[in-house]
Amino acid sequence: MRRRTARPSVLRLPSARIAVAILALILFLAIFGSALAPQNPLAIDAGALYKGPSLHHLLGTDYLGRDVLSRLMAGTRLSVLTAVEAVGIGLVIGAPLGVATVFLGRWFDFTANRVADALMTLPSIFFAVAVTAALGNGLVQAMLPVGILLIPGFFRVTRAATLEFGRAQYVEAAELLGGSKLYVIRAHVLRKVLPTIAVTTAMSAAGALLAVSFLTFLGIGVQPPAPTWGGVLSSDLDYLNLAPWAPFIPGALIAITVGALNALADAYRDRAGAGTGALLSPVADPVIKTHSTLQALEAADDRQTAA
């Protein structure tokens, strides 16, 4: 089977290239951040509380005089890990169920939807408190309820996307050729649904990163003095009157990371969408044949026959 004509690479867009660069940097920091931090992120300096950026402290100090840059660099690992854990739970459980539910019959679909409904009614903070109370207070345990609460979102969105493609005629045609449901999902549906899953993942990562700050507020999850981005953000918000500029720094870091994730997901979705939905939209004027896609190929054909 020959390779198909090359689809434009995801990295074609400059936004995608920048996004990948940023995410690569974040990943690097997640691994080496603690080692590379210029100062000890835990070192308290009572004489330099909430100082602005200086040569010694490039991003200033926090309410205990600790170097903000070092805290953010060291905190990258925890933040990344927490987000990955929470989003991972939501993705690995929610998305496959969302795809499967379209193919497993009405009763399964009904039940799965009701379970998703129930999960969505859970008050997030109380749920987090309850889980950490039961399992012990630690970061891993705290991100578990966050992950569980992300499941219905993944499930619903993936299910909606799968419905659009799962009942398509080419799926019926594949079934008529003897394809099993698993084959149909693998060969036809998955590739069309992945862009939606990617976008949902990016959006959920944002929520997960911010969830840490919320929980830290309540003393759930991360125990101070271990640094996380959200933790730095929440403590900065406590001292807003002293240093109004302070929350922007960790906020910007979270925003840049989330923005990069979203840009990458969008670039992936746009590249995939180029082949997928366009043909299925109602054709406004089937009789006017002025499409340019055919012309290039026809020109190639003409050259070939002329040769």
Next chain:
Amino acid sequence: MTGKPPHDEVLALEDLHVTVHDGAATAVRGASLSVAAGEIVGLVGESGSGKTLTCRAALGVLPKGCAVGRGTISFERQDVTDLPRRDWERLHGTGMGAVFQDPASYLNPNLTVGSQLAEVLRVKQRLSRRQAHRTSVELLAAVGLHRPDRVFHQIPAELSGGMLQRVMIAIAISCGPRLLIADEATTALDVTIQAEIIELLRDLRDQRGLAVLFVSHDLAVIRELCDRVVVFYAGEVVESGPVGEIIERPRHPYTQALLRVASVGDFQRRELQVIPGQPPRVGADIAGCRFAARCPAAIEACRSRAVSLAPLSPVHQARCVRVTDPELSAAASPGAAELAAR
């Protein structure tokens, strides 16, 4: 085509050129036709031949990127080629109406068809709600719908394709236009419904003196309905004349090919004819006759210079050098006998 236009001429296209892709290519080249009141003129051609673009130009609704390059469009002998948008909107509905191929896609699926018909009346003719309702029911009856009072309150999903097309026709004639343009209006309908819609169009023409421009790729339907026919190929008019004459004595090889292909509608025939090859790309630049590549009777002279539309009689024209030039038709080539026979 000579002398003063007939008194009751409703639509006239004179040497119309339509460009596409923001002027990059010319899709319609020098099309001329006219429709008089009470006349049904058929436009026949394959998809991509330019017939739809011509209709849209006549309606002033060319899609983005398309524009009238040269030529004039006259409605009731007024030049409307460069009419500003607001004046076109005034003409729509009250001067000219249109019906297209897929009626369901032109109606809001959530509103009753009656309310959509009444809306047109209230906006364009400023009728009161009650008057609009009454007139709508009358219009629905005029297009042959049973129990129009019931149909008024139904949504598109509850009506069949044929009924929806009747609703669209009702909307098109609601404000008393003098011209009705039907672009592939019966193409998507079942054959029995198609026959009914054709009858309806004929009745409307008889009752209201409508001028009708009927576009189709199906020569058989055109033969059923139209008085005159204009044959389009690759953006040009290649033949035009009264429908009886065109069917019995087609002079252009493309028209002859269309007839051979369409003759399957005759239930006793068993041969299935095709027209070999493909029409040229939209707007392609071709030296000489645009049909020469597929023409069984093409000779050298056909490819060397552009061919103009020449009159064979006061009412019949064809764009073929071999038909109009007696020297050339004697030239030896495949299809010579065929041309002579016709």
Next chain:
Amino acid sequence: MTAQVTATEATATAPLLEVAGVDVTLGHGWRATQVLAGVDLDIWPGEIVGLVGETGSGKTTLARTIVGLIRPRKGRIVFAGTEVSGLRRGARRRERRSGHVQLVFQDPLRSLDPDLTVAEIVGEGLAIRGEDARQVANQVADALTKVGLDATLLDRTPGQISGGQRQRVSIARALAAGPRLLLCDEPVSALDASNRNYILRLLRELRDTLSLPIVIISHDLSSLAGIADRVVVLYRGRIVEDGPVSQVFSEPRHPYTALLMASAPSVGGSSGSSGSSAGQALTVRQLRRTAADPPPPDGDTACVFAARCPFAIDAPDACASQPSLEPVGDRWTTACHRHTEWRDLAAHRPSP
């Protein structure tokens, strides 16, 4: 028909496909509607059958039921001696993988995956069967040649080829699976006359070279004139006429068939005519019910065409009961109580 086909027919003792007493209801609960009722249809080897009906007649539903996408509420579908309507899951998948019965969908734009290349689409059935790549490539090339497509199209996606080519790719996909029966749902309705004839000629060639029986579903009776051996007319879920095409076309025995023929526009001869034998051409006006006709029998048991039939009599032994298919000639049946009388009545009705 070629001599080859007649020979095949002569030796066949059992139909290749039997549809027996099939009832199909779609939808659940109060929204359920009966789409097919008591359909009996046999397809013999080597014949081209035209299945004709309006929108809503159930012709697409019948095709989908035959291939197993829909389960009939009553009745059976038997292919080459095996009852396929009762198969489930694994057994049904195995039967489908054998590729015996293939369906070409109506709209190639929707039935071809826009993200796959022509090569992948045509070879899908073989890939599912697990054949090795070289075999698949060979069969794909073979199928494309059979439908007259070039190898240059192999790497293109459906969006990059024309409508007529898409239709042929759809047919090629069915052919690559090695079918013994081909069902084509409205294969030519979206095409202009020249492309239509090309595809019909192609189908006829396939039948001639592969001895492949083909069922062509269409709403247009006239498109079958050059190609079908036999025509089956469906009206609102019931078969109303089933017979050899030349005989049905010269003198249809059911008023609905006559109406279909009379409605078809034609370029040659006088149009709006049905049955041109001995100058007895009937027009649409003569076959359509008018207000002057007596009211038709009502109710669920009445003939399914009664409401539209100008010749329906409200009598319990006549049109108030649903007629069954009665033989009216050699392998020719029709479901009409008045099939001997209505022609004369029609000829005497006023026509413009």
